[in-house]
Amino acid sequence: MRSIIIDVGPLIALFAVDDANYQYYDDLITTLSPQGLRLIATWPCIVEASYILDDTHRFEMLHWIEIGGVIVYPFGPEDLGPMTSLMRRYTEPKKRDMDFADASLYWLSTETGITEIMTTDHRDFSRYRLPEIQHFHIL
Numbered sequence: 001m002r003s004i005i006i007d008v009g010p011l012i013a014l015f016a017v018d019d020a021n022y023q024y025y026d027d028l029i030t031t032l033s034p035q036g037l038r039l040i041a042t043w044p045c046i047v048e049a050s051y052i053l054d055d056t057h058r059f060e061m062l063h064w065i066e067i068g069g070v071i072v073y074p075f076g077p078e079d080l081g082p083m084t085s086l087m088r089r090y091t092e093p094k095k096r097d098m099d100f101a102d103a104s105l106y107w108l109s110t111e112t113g114i115t116e117i118m119t120t121d122h123r124d125f126s127r128y129r130l131p132e133i134q135h136f137h138i139l
Contacts, residue, residue, distance in 0.1 A: 009120030
């Protein structure tokens with residue numbers, strides 16, 4: 001079973017068929033699924049995608065998650081310290097911020113060892129460095 005982290009952009013793209021990235025992520029999941037695929041996200045990503053999607057697509061995404069389309073990896077209050085440290089580390093004044101959703105996915109990667117990620121946010125995930133100077137493998 002191949003485990004891949006999924007970010008907000010692909011979650012939105014999979015349910016908003018008019019999204020420019022819809023076909024790419026639909027094809028990618030169709031290609032990878034027969035080999036065994038486990039998509040993993042965090043609640044901040046689900047909340048952000050849910051906020052951005054319209055009502056129809058929001059409910060479709062939430063139902064898909066409910067039936068196992070995505071595993072939502074839990075975290076507790078004790079994990080907020082490492083996440084806020086990451087947000088401080090990767091925030092460049094007047095340039096770019098690491099948001100809470102990105103910090104939670106970085107944290108998820110360090111917790112699970114999963115470095116493959118589906119994201120439309122290539123610019124940010126290319127600059128994040130995991131422990132031992134490892135890079136995310138962006139799909």
